[in-house]
Amino acid sequence: MCMIFSDGLGVRHAQTFLLFLAMFLAFSMRVNMSMAIVDMTNSDNDEYFEWSYSVQSMILSSFFWGYVVLQIPGGELAKRFGGKFLITISVGVNALLSLFMPIGAKIGGWQFVIACRVLQGLTQAFVYPCMHHLVSQWIPMEEKGTLSTIIYAGGQLGIALQLIASGFLATAWGWQAIFYVNGGLGAIWTVIYLWLGASSPETSKMISPEERQYIQTSLGRNGEQKKYPTPYGKIFFCLPFWAAVIAHCGQNWGFFTLMTEMPTYMKEVLNVNLTKNGLLSSLPYLAMYVLSFPMGTMTDLIIRRKWLSVTNTRKLFNSIGLWGPALALIGLSYSPEGNMWLAVLMLTVSVGINAGQYTGYLLIFIDLAPNFSSSLMGISNFIANIISIIAPMVCGFIIKDETDPGEWRKVFFLASGIYFLTNLFFILFTTSDEQSWNKPEEDNDPENITKRKESLK
DSSP, X not given: OHHHHHXXXXXXXXXXXXXXXXXXXXXXXXXXXXXXXXXXXOTTSSSOOOOOHHHHHHHHHHHHHHHHHTHHHHHHHHHHHXXXXXXXXXXXXXXXXXXXXXXHHHHHHHHHHHHHHHHHHHHHTTHHHHHHHHHHXXXXXXXHHHHXXXXXXXXXXXXXXXXXXXXXXXXXXXXXXXXXXHHHHHHHHXXXXXXXOOSSTTTOSSSOHHHHHHHHHHHTOOSSOOOOOOOHHHHHTOHHHHHHHHHHHHHHHHHHHHHHHHHHHHHHTSOOOGGGOHHHHHHHHHHHHHHHHHHHHHHHHHHHTTSSOHHHHHHHHHHHHHHHHHHHHHHHHTXXXXXXXXXXXXXXXHHHGGGGGGGTHHHHHHHHOGGGHHHHHHHHHHHHHHHHHHHHHHHHHHOSOTTOHHHHHHHHHHHHHHHHHHHHHXXXXXXXXXXXXXXXXXXXXHHHHHHHHHHTO
């Protein structure tokens, strides 16, 4: 019976698709302002805003002011109330604010826009902790690579399609259409998820007893899920956890360096105006989305065939995801001046091969402690997103002349070095073995723990 449900489609796949859409919409609403603000401040339009560059920078960064604040509380809330409640709030509130953004900007100016972006960031702080909690509840070990990749890759597809679609929407119906379309789709998803979504197989009214049993058996749990207090003291002294956090920080440094600086580099060094070429700017994210699926499938195949242990599989794909971009950035640094397409290829490879991280450090938090995966992700995302804010500031400190390829080379070498060192630390010190503090001591059956460890080898 388990083989039937491991091979066929079930409620867990419907949940996977709904969570994929949630990531898609969340990231679309996260980046829509980057494209919309170009048209919002275009004096050729009948309706535009005379915002200075400093005001525009504040608007673009204000999302992260809120995003960082609730990461750790978000993980704790997801564990306590379940992932469904908070992910619904996250997408629903972001959709509502998107719908109100055009009229609010007209009435309240840039101050209203910043307030909305901060609130969007605050509620999107729940996204990753909720996703980790829901993945830990719904996805069997044998399918974790493929299904979790489908979910998390939705974010990159959201970025890519937002970059492509925004230009067409703004040209056809004005910049307001960007927010109305995002808000409308988010509202539709919220209604559907309230009806079909569930925090776990145990709380789902649609799942069959056979599929529920298959998931529970794979994840090593039976009966109603217990809720334990988060053992912050033991988490603090868990080296494998901090190795994953270090890898997360390295990932964010490189990824956000490219995401924030790539348009400027291509405009000033390669003489490409990306604001008028959404397709070109979306190529790296489309590559990341496409490459995530074979990597996720290979992860499951390697684990299922027992070619490598779960720990070594995580290390392998995290190395692809971080050391691959490190090499590509070195190649980008020495691309001949004036060769735009080679530089675009290197940028696309840098971001695209980064998909390996989906089945690398991201899944370590679930492997180490499924009961506290949302809390672990909240702590890691809090620290890593501080790095996301710092990285562009360091780039600004290094680059004095945006047209000088030599100064950009320093930025790319720095990102490459951080990619390399953080993944090296990850390789040396992380593991996928379930930690003893995942359950209270009285629930730790030595025989069951031994079986779980054996299954990870």
